[in-house]
Amino acid sequence: MRFFKVFLAAFLAFVAFAGLCIIVLMVIIGKALTTEKVTITPNGILVLETGQSYHEQKVVNPLGAFMPDEEKEVPGLFQAVRLIENAAGDDNIKGIYLKVNGSPGGFASTEELRNALLRFRKSGKFIYAYGEIMGQSAYYLASAADKVYLNPKGGLDFTGFSTQLPFLKGTLEKLEIKPEIFYCGKFKSATEPLRETRMTDANRIQTTQFLGELYGHFLQGVGKARNIDTAALHGYANENMIEEPADALKYKLVDGLKYDDEIMTELKNKTATKQDDKINFVTLGKYNAGVELSSGSGEGRIALIYAEGDIIDGESEKQNTIGSETYIEEIRKVREDKNVKAIVFRVNSGGGSALASEVIWRELSLAKKVKPVVVSMGDYAASGGYYISCMADSIFAEPNTLTGSIGVFGVMFNMQDFFKNKLGVTFDGVKTAQYADLGSVGRPLTEGEKRFIQNGVDSTYASFKSRVVAGRKLGAAIVDSIAQGRVWSGIEAKELGLVDRIGGVNEALACAARLAKLSEYRLREYPEAKDKISRFIKGLGAEASVRMVKKELGVNYELYQQLKDVQQLHGRIQARIPFNYKF
CATH class of the missing domain: 3.90.226.10 (2-enoyl-CoA Hydratase; Chain A, domain 1)
Structure with a gap:
């Protein structure tokens, strides 16, 4: 009898604990999925961070519900462009503050955002950009601003473009994995990392060509925005003339060297905000939650x-x-x-x-x-x-x-020697037709x-x-x-x-x-x-796992992703x- 009492008590405790966990989980999900009413108040400054990369469609961030510094949703790229365009005609938004705190996404995505900023400037409203360390992609976006400020002890990378590709042939040889490669097109460099230890001449030619085109466009954009000849800009990079923040100011790549508190003072003056009051910063995510973007009109x-x-x-x-x-x-x-x-x-x-x-x-x-x-x-x-x-x-x-x-x-991939010599695994079997086992990794x-x-x-x-x-x-x-x-x-x-x-x-x-x-x-x-519920649950697990891997691998995360991609080939x-x- 005593056993059953103990068992029943333990079972009831387990049921109560499970029920409590379910309630807590539902509260968490409810909080995450709740769309808070956001009001955009007057005298606001829209904040864009160059370190934020934008996917084509909005991305739900499940962890944003529990981290006050993160948004629940990150707008998609075109959505971000439309928000900037909307802000140009919004009386509650006085200008844009561009926080240069990392490199943006790809070059074409950056181009879309930069063009939106240039259109925003035509409204007569200001754009101020400030950063401590500015990479070239981030600086390209920042160059669309009225004023570009750099921390006096910070840095501006203006050294030109380069690209470096990892080659895995040596790794595969050490592992005794033999890739058997078939391709069409002398410039098809996709398989080079598996079959070469360096770029082929054809790949070097094509990469040099398109990298030069991208760099030329970068120089033209910066030159037009800063009123500097592109030949001079190329010289700054070629001779590594931008070593210190003072060099960036001397050669007119930035408008001033200031600390964060000095930028805040200038923004307060720009918006007639009292020095003791907080600036009404509006993040892009908050602005997205507070405005209704038009989907157009008409029957079509x-x-x-x-x-x-x-x-x-x-x-x-x-x-x-x-x-x-x-x-x-x-x-x-x-x-x-x-x-x-x-x-x-x-x-x-x-x-x-x-x-x-x-x-x-x-x-x-x-x-x-x-x-x-x-x-x-x-x-x-x-x-x-x-x-x-x-x-x-x-x-x-x-x-x-x-x-x-x-x-x-x-x-x-022929992995016969890898399995045999590294793991001690061998393969054998039967088949009903000559090519029934075509594609097996256990033989050449x-x-x-x-x-x-x-x-x-x-x-x-x-x-x-x-x-x-x-x-x-x-x-x-x-x-x-x-x-x-x-x-x-x-x-x-x-x-x-x-x-x-x-x-x-x-x-x-x-x-x-x-x-x-x-x-x-x-x-x-x-x-x-x-x-929303299935998207939240799936996204929560995916986001948490990605963050853990990124934290452990750091700068090696991209190489890890590339190795994962190889498995899919x-x-x-x-x-x-x-x-x-x-x-």
Whole structure:
């Protein structure tokens, strides 16, 4: 009897504890999902941080509900652009304070934000930028401000662009892992990290070319904003003339050397705020919660479909992936919607599965037959990212978008020696047909199997080029000459006919409206957000795990991500840039 009493007491205690945990969890979820009423009060200053990277669509931050210094939601890139534009006509916002505290996202994303800031300045309102340490990308964004201030003991990097790629061939050799590589295009550098120990001559040529284009655009933007000749700016970098903050002031890259408290005093004076009062800073997330952005007017609708991240087969299991099944459904939905008069397809992708790219291309081609399709390119629209773009009625890219890379590859990993010599594992088995175990990592490929795979790669490459020929209305010989896996800047791509115009999402929407003959329209964004609870729970686990890994690996996190990407290459024909360039 005593046993049952103890057991019952323990069981009831467990039930009570579990119930309490459920209640606490529901309270936490409720707090996280509660949308607080935000009022934007007069005399506000909109705050933008250069260290904040913006995805194409808003990102829910589950930890923001419990961390007062973090936002619950980070607006998407185009949403951020629209918020800046809205602030230009908002009487409650007097200006913008640009906190230069890190490097922004990719160059094309930075270009979109910078152009929005330049348009904001035309309203007559001020933009002040201040930072302690300014990287070049962050400084490029800051150069759009009326005043750029640097900490007197800080630093400004103005040394030019460089890119460094990791090569894994030596690592694979030490592990006795033999990659068996198949590719088309002499510039298709995607497999170089697996088969070389340094850049090939072809890759060095293409990288030198597009890096020079990006750097030239950077110098032109800074030169125009600071009224400095680009040749002089190049000289500052080439001779490393910006060693100290005083050098940045001497050569007019900044307007003054000040500490944070001095900037706060100047902002108070600018907004007629009493020195004892706090400045009414409004973060972009808070501003987003406090204003209602117009979706337009009229009966016609333009669908803005965001496609960001790796192109994969199947469904998009997480945000910032382009799953073929998911995007077929989204594109078909807007194709069949008679209220949707045009589609703007926003692509920010270095590619991925060649088959998934073909499937998405097909669905967009069907949509193009019934309504205009315009593509807007982000930081990357290369390889598979270009595959899904090339059929559009019109293509827009930023000058510093990386695009092209028309080429494909396949990789199979022979891990027989790794398993045998490093782990003591051997393989054996039976099969009912000669090629039933094709793709096994436990043995090398036969010569016949190598031919099969290369034929598949060649066929996919031919299909890719034929899509470009038809979509861009270029001759086959021309496409072949500018394909070969070569990466181009947006400026170069326009000259070659791979891109029609230079511009961002706003310009693409305006073009879509013209093609659809819409004088006014409503904007609808896709993919549409899933239900809040499932999104929160999934996001909470993902965000926590990412933070833990980043904390442990620090600067090595990006290399870790690249090694993870390599695991996805085995056995499928790819149209992608597996390693994003960093400058």
